[in-house]
Amino acid sequence: MGRRLDTVSTPARLAGPGEGIGADELALATRNHGLPLEALRYDITPPGLHYVLTHYDIPYVADDRSWRLSIGGRVRRTLDLDVAALRTFPQVTARVTMECAGNGRALLTPRPVSQPWLVEAVGTAEWTGVPLRLLLAEAGPAPDAVDVVFTGADHGVERGVEQDYQRALPVSVALGGEPEVLVAHTMNGAPLPPQHGRPLRLVVPGWYGMAHVKWLRDVTVSAEPFTGFQHTVAYRLRERAEDPGEPVTRIAPRALLVPPGFPDFMSRRRVVRPGPVTVHGRAWSGRAPVTAVEVSTDGGQSWRTARLDAADGHRWAWRGWRHTWTAAPGSYVLVARATDAEGHSQPLDQPWNRGGFANNLVQRVPVECVAGSPGEAT
Template sequence: MTTVDESRRTAAPQAPTLADASPAARVAGPQEAIGPEELQLAARNHGIPLEALRYDVTPAGLHYLLIHYDIPDVDAAAHTLAVTGAVHRPLTVDLADLRGRTRVTRRVTLECAGNGRALLRPRPVSQPWLVEAVGNAEWTGTPLAPLLREAGLSPDAVDVVFTGADHGVERGVEQDYQRALPVADALREEVLLAYEMNGAPLLPQHGAPLRLIVPGWYGMAHVKWLRTIEVRTEPFDGYQNAVAYRLRRDADDPGTPVTRIEPRALVRPPGFPDFMSRTRVLRPGPCTLDGRAWSGHAPVVSVEVTTDGGATWNPAELDDQAGGEFSWRRWRMDWPATPGRYVLGARAADASGRVQPVEQPWNRGGFANNMVQRVEVVVLAE
């Protein structure tokens, strides 16, 4: 990878290279505001509008979306999934075959690994998420493990590589989007080959006609527009595993892989908003604050709420885990709103002992953030 600066791009030769189109990864300068390329990404990849935290299941079009390249144009009728590599019986199946297999529906919270990136200081320059890169949908499909067993994994299988139909270039590397799971993770019974979302065939932007669902993991693992599964006997060193989705201190740190979702709670903003600032306006009186909490490591066991920007915390009540172990969970807390200015937030803890930080540890890619949200509220005099 080569650093591409603006002067070089302007003076490009007649036959440009991939590097001319593809800037290197970088971190914004101390005073550098959101730039045109980040804004362009924000305009196409959208988050959940926070009031949609009211829905147990996120309706179509409100679930977050992060699409690395373009949404590909895939013909569902002609689409096939190939299982190849270190297997005894390579196989190719179509959608009708997959729909004829065991049918399972799971409610799963998906969150982008880069959620919260734009709040980091310094800011890694990429999709500039604040807190809204999340959704909770019902995914229907067939479990992956039986298909892998049918193909017959080689005893020395190490990684399973999932390849989508989306093609692009990223930091100078031309690629189909490709992510590997260690064999043990690929064989988890919860992992699905999903062809429906919320009871309807997948929408183009969610991976139509087929995607992977890896409950508990950040979004980068849930490969969309899935077309091949390749079993490998050596660790996969593709871009999205070896370069992109790693927790690094700096550019020279090999880092560690981004895997499961860190615990997070969000407040559903109360009252009504100002159009521009999104500051919330309430009138005095009893108010029930609520929101959602989730973790990909272990069940959420507690949520605490602050109304003073983190100075003090009070326990929230947790609803039953009605959506299953991979679905977000509703929390609520009564709050007598009296005139003044407030900063609301919530923090989740899970059964693995992980708790959301108020000060966010930093990493160079801006991944796996779960800093506490800040919701500015004014309660009027009347």
């Protein structure tokens, strides 16, 4: 934990009834960004369209070659590795769908005041790096190891606590093979962009984004449970401020659809032409494979089963689905709902907690079906 520095922080709070997005939330929304939903079309999210959330500033790294990753704590021997040394270990590439734990927050009532995501804080990339378990095997964790703590280079203040961004994983997860945690240096075949952790980040397939520590510079094996800010204060599921809460871990199931037709610039409302409309999108769950996606065009009153794309062997990435809707003039609300192999399904009513975390309320897409001009091709 860091020092206290209360002068620049405001307390965690919920927005009042009807309260618009504030200057602080807007400052986060203009820095960070989601996936424009039409980009759900790509299996692998193109550079710059993957969601990004930066807690503090993006560290400036003038030369990747000077970066060091230290692995220490309760280990037989401490490792001090540069990126070139990491590349001498066996390399793994994994296709991973990553989602921010706060996705959907700005749609909640009352709204937790923080990064104001709607539903778009997601992306899929191919990450290449070294399995963490191989690095830990080289270091030799002590038998009493409990947690593995990851420290990034991004430095800031949060609710009065000055800190480097830190998260931990239970040692069983850190050493696990499914999912296999990576120390990644490459995203989609290129060095990590600065905003995605250049030169090194953790990738924890199936877990929400807060676990994938960016700008990774230290891995410390600990015999004590980690009690840092991002575990005990932030990223907990709490109904009331005084609850101890449960930690945020794996991604709850979610389906998103590509909004069909074309939009209005300001309202983002969609227009489709009468006739067959392919409603398609992606679905994922960090808990168990997605087994079903259902689609509604009447706001969730009736449902049809969508066709899932063939399984492609990428367990930790989203899965495509599609459904043909025959649109007639009128107003509609499209909804999609994912279910995973453990029977988790998306709720139609908001799940709520004070942080707005792990909230997988179904997406609702209002659509107007309007006839085009005679003879018009669209």
